[in-house]
Amino acid sequence: MIVQVSYSRRVRNDDEGPVAADALSRVTWALRRAEWAVQARKEQRLRPLGMAAAQYSLLISVHTDPGLTGAELARRLNVTPQAVASQVARLEERGLLERRAHPRHRHIQELHLTDAGREALGLADAVIVDIEERIAEELGPEQAAQLTALLDQVADVVREA
Template sequence: MIRDDEEPVGLGALDRVTWALRRAELAVQTLKEQRLRPLGMAAAHYTLLMSVHSEPGLAGAELARRLNVTPQAVASLVARLEGRGQLERREHPRHRHVQELHLTDAGREALRAADQVIADVERHITEGLGPDQSAQLRTLLDQVSKTVRSV
């Protein structure tokens, strides 16, 4: 028999805010993956296309830092999207060894279609919560981000 003081985690460990965030993240991520799959896209592709759209000319290394993934992971995604004709690399005007990332017309079309799917996921969530709770959740999540960044 295991004594309480020998347990690797305390009672209520699964009731922590961090676990609630993780459960919500997994549920949303799973839904996004399911809904994007018919477009031949994964959520990671959408995230990368959206990032390049919002900041054209990002370099792969900077993109990796912002997405909190390895440069190798970004390089693999970029190669896949470049192969589909959705992204292109351009030489940086001042730093010839740096490649800037830009959406192509096909990339903008893919992003447009994917964003409609993501907007539907968002609508599903916000309709389930209602306007007041949706606004409150956004505020609380922004506060969590701010609090964690200040550590």
């Protein structure tokens, strides 16, 4: 039996299973289902470009903030430094990224896009824009704007929690 405490909090009685019957219809699961669907589409559409969605995220982060270090990038992308190092090595081998010595700290290396990296990012971003336009087209401009605002609000609420 679930006792309704408020819109967002429910209390369980001990005679039930480990989760409420509505566990998969919660807001967090709806967010996760949307994330999985978007991520799968990004992977599918970026694959012909020889790029993974994680690499796109890394490249756009470096483009937006040139000179990031691997540690800063790991924090920004919410992944381990080892995961960033692995992706950086792959992208560097392909000539899309380069490491440069930090101007004041010789042991720190900054990441920068190469010309080939900027070109690859442009192609990948066109794929992402196409996915986003499809979503916005289906929702319509008003609902797309509302969804963006609601997702920003969710991010703010979770950060404050």
